[in-house]
Amino acid sequence: MSSPVFESLRGKLALSSMYEDGVATGRANGGDQVFEVVSGNTREATPDVVINKFWTNEDNKDVVDAFMTNNLCIKAAQGDQDALKAYKHYAVQDYFYLLDWFKFRVLRLATVPHNDYNVTQELRDELTSVSQALGDFPEAWRTACLTPEDKGGVGLTENDFQVERTIGEIAYGQFLQNNAREEDWYNLHVILIGCYWAWSKLAVQLYNDTNTVKDTTFYNNWIKTNVYVPPGSTTAVMPDWANGLSTFLDQNADAYKSTMTEEEAQELFRTALRLEVGLFKSAYEDPVKRPVPASAPASGLPWIPAPGQERGGSQSRGAWKKLLGL
Numbered sequence: 001m002s003s004p005v006f007e008s009l010r011g012k013l014a015l016s017s018m019y020e021d022g023v024a025t026g027r028a029n030g031g032d033q034v035f036e037v038v039s040g041n042t043r044e045a046t047p048d049v050v051i052n053k054f055w056t057n058e059d060n061k062d063v064v065d066a067f068m069t070n071n072l073c074i075k076a077a078q079g080d081q082d083a084l085k086a087y088k089h090y091a092v093q094d095y096f097y098l099l100d101w102f103k104f105r106v107l108r109l110a111t112v113p114h115n116d117y118n119v120t121q122e123l124r125d126e127l128t129s130v131s132q133a134l135g136d137f138p139e140a141w142r143t144a145c146l147t148p149e150d151k152g153g154v155g156l157t158e159n160d161f162q163v164e165r166t167i168g169e170i171a172y173g174q175f176l177q178n179n180a181r182e183e184d185w186y187n188l189h190v191i192l193i194g195c196y197w198a199w200s201k202l203a204v205q206l207y208n209d210t211n212t213v214k215d216t217t218f219y220n221n222w223i224k225t226n227v228y229v230p231p232g233s234t235t236a237v238m239p240d241w242a243n244g245l246s247t248f249l250d251q252n253a254d255a256y257k258s259t260m261t262e263e264e265a266q267e268l269f270r271t272a273l274r275l276e277v278g279l280f281k282s283a284y285e286d287p288v289k290r291p292v293p294a295s296a297p298a299s300g301l302p303w304i305p306a307p308g309q310e311r312g313g314s315q316s317r318g319a320w321k322k323l324l325g326l
Helices: 009-023 031-038 049-055 058-068 071-077 081-111 120-136 138-146 167-182 192-207 217-226 240-252 259-282 317-324
Strands: none
Touching: 049 058, 049 192, 049 240, 049 259, 058 192, 058 259, 071 081, 071 192, 071 217, 071 259, 081 138, 081 167, 081 217, 081 259, 167 259, 192 217, 192 240, 192 259
16 A cells, blocks of 8 residues: 555644644744744754643543543554444544534634734735635545545545434534634643544654554554654654644743633543544444435425536526625
């Protein structure tokens, strides 16, 4: 099997977010340090001060262990055929997750710290970033999924996407969007520990495990893309984008420190990891096919085709324009 041609989309999300959030004026502290990490100017390990407070907290051992030993990743890394089949189901749900993440970014826009008097440029920059994110991440992952395995992709078909979201994915999407409305800017980055940094933590463990099979779709599209292997080395370490998130959290911790914020952050960390585990587990569920849309609206209104859709040649794109007054 050839080498993968796609990067980790979760990793690119983190890198993009940390770069923009770390260097934008008035957005966050520690911009120079974050820029050095995510731009590749420094590959030294970060102290992980904030993340380790969550990761090594005895109260969180249950969720950390559940994540690091989840059946899908462990078995798929070992080449188990049932797990590799389940990973393809997971890849579809991860596409849905990326769509929900895009909505999360849109809603998170309202929490951007700014000067209320001089806000237009900051909002314009954020809107530009959000609009580009749809093509950069959800659409890019969909392309990777539809690319044949022998060309580095997941090897799915269009029909594989005609399924419902799993309950695990729905819960995760609601969690992201609800908190985007309620949490402060810092805690909205604490949420990212589970879906970015922890992914890399597990991928590094699996890459360096001698039991890992290194010619599978899971290895090429999940493990290998979520680690960094220094030139001349055979041992994986945490990639820059994971270190970038850690640096961002460390540099901005004091600005958001309060008992209330710390308690909320603890709950967000635990919930995010539990939802990640739930999404892994849902990969083993039989996909539920999406219902075929009705050919006419239930209201009984005249049927007008979508743009580019025909019905016996009697309706066309012009019907839509006329209806909309265009």
